[in-house]
Amino acid sequence: MAYPIEPFTVSKSFCPLKSVVIFTGVKHSYFYMALVAICLVPLGQAVDEFDEAVAVLRSVGGEGQGNTVAGQVLQRLSNGGADTLPALLAAMDGANPFAANYLRGAVEVIAGNTIAKGAMLPVVDLGEFLLNKSHDSRPRALAFELIRRIDAEAAEQLVPGLLSDPSVDLRREAVDRLLGQADAKARAGNKSVSVLLYRQALNAARDLDQIQVVTAALRDLGREVNLTRHFGFLVDWQLVGPFHNKDRTGFAAVFGPEKDAALSTSYKGLNSKVTWQAYSTKDEYGMVDFNQPYGDLKEVTGYAQTDFISTSDQPAQLRLGCKNAWKIWLNGELVFGRDEYHRGMRIDQYQLPVQLRKGRNTILVKACQNEQVEDWTVQWQFQLRVCDATGTAIHSANNKELKVASK
Known part of the structure; x- marks a missing residue:
């Protein structure tokens, strides 16, 4: 159902006089309320146009949520002066990707219009924003690009100080x-x-x-x-398997290791009793290959387990590369999973925020191989590393440094 709204006339508004804004299926959404806050204020009440417009843009969501309203507000916001750029960049802090794209669009339009007129951007304010590491990485990088567009020499002078930047x-x-x-x-x-x-x-x-x-x-x-150490790949594991993955049902099935992952435990496997066995990869990119101990099997499931010793309670990321269906648990709690097969693999393909506790942390990985027989479906493997949000490796206190011969 559509809800036509004719806004009141106000001295400050992003809504044209006598215009009709159509909301489809969002009468009670944030966008309905946000536009009302902008357009339907009581007469005589001051309206902060800029802040209200930014609030609307920050509220844009996925699947087209709020795009129509945001597009109208963006057009007005983009007519602002260059002095609004630092505030628009700051509004990108914590914004979801959809909202950030709208805000970036406003920044780009304002900057482009200002430069086209032969006017200057606020270089000092942009520089101070860039140097303030409490801001998010993407708006800081955008501030740097704006500085470089108008003063390449100044940007070049700033570059050496960025070598250890969190962005x-x-x-x-x-x-x-x-x-x-x-x-x-x-x-x-x-x-x-x-x-x-x-x-x-x-x-x-x-x-x-x-x-x-x-x-x-x-x-x-x-x-x-030593690329293994540089990235922080985990190389020492305990493996157990194979279990079934008939008709791709293994991903949802709860096999023994998900109930009791003690290394002394044995389980009913695909054809016989299976037990944990030590496995250390010598691949410098940390590839754990189930085909090595079990052969090139199809329609099977395997588990890998390792302990990670953290020196403190700390936020971290588990970064996984895998082209099989997979699940990951940390300390018995499911972190995430992906039920798809052979759609490509790359380093840091999946980046999973976690909280490490001081001392021992147990990581359990489940990897399922499907029935496909093409050459490009042979792989039954994964790689996993622990790092911070910048990708800097966090090493386990008991991690053995894998020495890979220089190639």
């Missing part, structure tokens, strides 16, 4: 600069300095492509790189 996007800028310096030293024959610069770049790098570039450069110079 991976900003950190990338500093790593790129270091890589350029290291490459130049290597071409000039200054091997010692180039190695040190590459090491510094590797320590700071969090993006896979940069890590691979600097790793190749260091290995070409005869230096060892």
Whole structure:
């Protein structure tokens, strides 16, 4: 059902006089209330247009929720001056991706209009926003881009200070600069300095492509790189299986390890009794391959378990790469799962926020293999690492450093 609303005439409003706004199925939604707050205020009451508009944009949700109203408000908001840019960037803090896109759109339009008119953006205010690490990463990166658009020299001067920035996007800028310096030293024959610069770049790098570039450069110079440790992949596990996954029912089935994961326990497996067995991967990207102990089986389920010793209570992320159906438990609590098969795999494919407790934390992974027989469906494997929100590895206090030969 649609609800036509004709707003009152107010001296400050984003709603045109005598316009009709149609809400479809959202009479009691936040957007209904938000637009009423903007458009239907009592006569004589002051309305803060900017704050109300920002509130509407921050309330945009998925599946088109609030898009019509937000589009109208965005058009008005985009007519603002450059002095509103810092506030719009700040409004992106904590915003969901849909709302952040609207707010970014307003920032881009205002900045573009200002530059087209030959006017200046508030460089100092943008710089102070950038340097304030309490703001979210994406608006800070956007502030840096705005500074670079109008003053490339100033932006370049800021880059070295971004090497350990919590924003991976900003950190990338500093790593790129270091890589350029290291490459130049290597071409000039200054091997010692180039190695040190590459090491510094590797320590700071969090993006896979940069890590691979600097790793190749260091290995070409005869230096060892332990990618397993850099990423923080977990390599020492206990495996048990196989269990069935007939007709892909294994994902939902509750097998023995989900009830009792004690390493001394045995279970009824696919064809016989199964017990836990130690497994250590020597793959430098931490790949745990169930096909190694069990063979290239189909329609099966396996479990992997490891302990992670945390030095404190701390937030962390479990970052998983897997092309099979999977579930993960931390300390007996289900974290997340994905019931799909062979749709590609990459490092950090799934990023799962968790809370580690001080001391022992038990991680249990369930991986299901389906019935497909094509060459690209052979893999029954996963890789898992523990890190912070920037991708910096968090190492278990009992983690053995895996020494991988330099290639």
